[in-house]
Amino acid sequence: MVPARKIGMIGAGVTGLVLVIFLAWKAFTPADGDSFALRDQEEKIRDMEDRVAKLQRELEESSKRIATLQAGSDEPSRTRRAQRNSFRRDEGRSTEPSAAPEVRLYETVRSTSVFEEPSSSSRKVGTIPNGSRVRVVGATGDWLEVRSRQGRPPGFIRRDDAVLSR
Numbered sequence: 001m002v003p004a005r006k007i008g009m010i011g012a013g014v015t016g017l018v019l020v021i022f023l024a025w026k027a028f029t030p031a032d033g034d035s036f037a038l039r040d041q042e043e044k045i046r047d048m049e050d051r052v053a054k055l056q057r058e059l060e061e062s063s064k065r066i067a068t069l070q071a072g073s074d075e076p077s078r079t080r081r082a083q084r085n086s087f088r089r090d091e092g093r094s095t096e097p098s099a100a101p102e103v104r105l106y107e108t109v110r111s112t113s114v115f116e117e118p119s120s121s122s123r124k125v126g127t128i129p130n131g132s133r134v135r136v137v138g139a140t141g142d143w144l145e146v147r148s149r150q151g152r153p154p155g156f157i158r159r160d161d162a163v164l165s166r
Helices: 005-026 030-073 074-093
Strands: 104-108 112-115 123-128 134-141 144-148 155-158 162-164
Touching: 123 155
Parallel strands: none
Antiparallel strands: 104 134, 104 162, 112 123, 112 155, 134 144, 144 155
16 A cells, blocks of 8 residues: 555645646747737738838839939930020120110029029028029029019029029
8 A cells, every 4th residue: 555645745746747837838838918919010020021012112113213214304404504505605795784684584493592692601582492483684603683573582593493494
């Protein structure tokens, strides 16, 4: 016969072994909350990967459009430069002051600031959006003098910010 004391020790050992196995299993398997968090993180990662792929496609499409526009913009650039040079030559030909300055219409090629004097360090009096038509009444160096029909203050814009309108 096995003494009761030995049976108690065997029972305690078996119970301890079961407890160790249970704790090890609990430590290496995620709890339900942890598995939901893990799934949520994986879903966020997949979503971010999809966004990155979409942005890459958009970047490729934009790059193709830019390349197409650059290829097609060579001729208009030459035309704009020729128009600006023509206007500069015309300004130099005038030997007599005229009573009324010759007004020429220009179109802005980008959003541009209007300055009080022909200097970027002078006070800014306004802004003209890209694609706007402006009345140019004179030029000084790299600056065009503009006048508004809507009562806005006269000023100067950089010559490179506008091209002669057709």
